Amino acid sequence: MLITLIRAQNLDNSTIINGFTLSDALVDGIYCFNASPTISHNHIKNNHWGIVVEGRSAQPMIKNNWIYNNQAEGILLDDPNQNTIIRNNTIVANGGGICLETGDEPVISNCIFRFHPEANDVVNCTVSYSCLENTGQIYNPADPNSINRHNICTDPNFIDAPNHDYHLNAVSPCIDTGDPAGSYDDEIDIDVQWRLIGELIDMGADEYCPGDDSNPADFNSDGAVDLLDYSELANVWLLDNTDPGWNALYDLVANHAINLPDLDAFGQNWLWLACWNNTPQYFSSSQNMSMGMGLILPLKQTLASTETSLPSAPLTSEQQIQLLMENITFLEEIWESSDDVRQTFTPQQWSDWLKSISDQVLELEND
Numbered sequence: 470m471l472i473t474l475i476r477a478q479n480l481d482n483s484t485i486i487n488g489f490t491l492s493d494a495l496v497d498g499i500y501c502f503n504a505s506p507t508i509s510h511n512h513i514k515n516n517h518w519g520i521v522v523e524g525r526s527a528q529p530m531i532k533n534n535w536i537y538n539n540q541a542e543g544i545l546l547d548d549p550n551q552n553t554i555i556r557n558n559t560i561v562a563n564g565g566g567i568c569l570e571t572g573d574e575p576v577i578s579n580c581i582f583r584f585h586p587e588a589n590d591v592v593n594c595t596v597s598y599s600c601l602e603n604t605g606q607i608y609n610p611a612d613p614n615s616i617n618r619h620n621i622c623t624d625p626n627f628i629d630a631p632n633h634d635y636h637l638n639a640v641s642p643c644i645d646t647g648d649p650a651g652s653y654d655d656e657i658d659i660d661v662q663w664r665l666i667g668e669l670i671d672m673g674a675d676e677y678c679p680g681d682d683s684n685p686a687d688f689n690s691d692g693a694v695d696l697l698d699y700s701e702l703a704n705v706w707l708l709d710n711t712d713p714g715w716n717a718l719y720d721l722v723a724n725h726a727i728n729l730p731d732l733d734a735f736g737q738n739w740l741w742l743a744c745w746n747n748t749p750q751y752f753s754s755s756q757n758m759s760m761g762m763g764l765i766l767p768l769k770q771t772l773a774s775t776e777t778s779l780p781s782a783p784l785t786s787e788q789q790i791q792l793l794m795e796n797i798t799f800l801e802e803i804w805e806s807s808d809d810v811r812q813t814f815t816p817q818q819w820s821d822w823l824k825s826i827s828d829q830v831l832e833l834e835n836d
């Protein structure tokens with residue numbers, strides 16, 4: 470067994486200690502001495518201390534960690550810099566939560582403290598926008614300002630605390646009760662989900678992800694409705710339930726056939742992203758965004774004409790032909806304009822898709 474798992478000493482703020490499980494150290498999970506790393510998205514458990522911060526000449530940022538089951542404090546502060554920031558950590562079932570041994574208070578907010586000897590949640594320092602068991606941080610007559618710190622003292626409603634699953638369940642009072650004035654741009658939670666789902670940031674390291682985590686048009690279940698799904702739809706285009714290869718997955722508007730109502734339904738979910746998906750596979754970078762926007766518009770415009778008329782009133786043959794021709798133009802344009810499309814699909818796949826549509830146009834014209 471190691472005494473200290475990570476020793477961060479005299480490091481500047483370019484160091485990031487991210488994504489580790491740090492467990493079973495005889496002394497410290499992380500010992501941070503006069504160093505300013507960002508410590509984020511770690512599971513720090515079963516050590517003597519979780520994190521020890523010491524020294525006035527540095528300012529670590531400790532956020533979005535689960536810190537639990539450590540024998541002594543989750544975080545011990547020994548004469549830290551007052552600009553040390555500790556926020557959005559879930560600090561649970563340790564000998565204590567955060568203890569300031571000596572020195573100035575750091576800034577502590579948006580944390581959850583639970584299952585500690587009650588007086589040990591937070592010792593010698595104050596917290597704000599946090600969930601505690603220790604009522605002294607909620608309103609302390611000797612400290613009238615305590616009421617302005619927006620702390621709460623209720624069960625955080627973890628999904629499964631006995632098995633160390635400290636995600637928030639749907640009724641958690643920690644949802645949307647973090648500090649509204651904080652800056653959380655581009656931040657992710659312990660699950661690599663976006664922060665700021667819902668109205669406000671949540672307390673603790675988990676941002677609660679509501680029901681918007683799946684979509685029937687996300688055929689490949691990667692958390693995004695994009696060209697990859699469009700391609701799957703293309704592969705089954707115009708099949709009905711008597712055809713080999715029929716799969717009801719694609720029959721979004723259930724009529725035992727994959728046809729225009731399904732394309733319409735697909736278009737309405739176009740570019741949907743699951744709340745857990747912060748890395749959409751297809752439109753991941755800003756350079757792709759312009760292409761994404763280019764895609765949204767023609768598809769939506771193309772499909773808009775069907776929105777009010779499908780599925781209740783069938784389109785006339787002329788309307789169907791027009792819709793299909795617009796789709797062909799749209800697909801030709803994105804093939805020409807996008808390197809990404811050409812790298813993702815073979816010319817054969819793309820022309821098969823186009824041909825299947827133009828075949829349908831011919832069929833309609835011959836009727």
Ligand SMILES: [Ca+2]
Pocket residue numbers: 644645665666667668669670671676677
């Ligand atoms: Ca939220």
Ligand SMILES: [Ca+2]
Pocket residue numbers: 658659660662675676677678
């Ligand atoms: Ca989450």
Ligand SMILES: [Ca+2]
Pocket residue numbers: 686687688689690691692693694695697698
């Ligand atoms: Ca998908």
Ligand SMILES: [Ca+2]
Pocket residue numbers: 719720721722723724725726727728730731
């Ligand atoms: Ca259908």
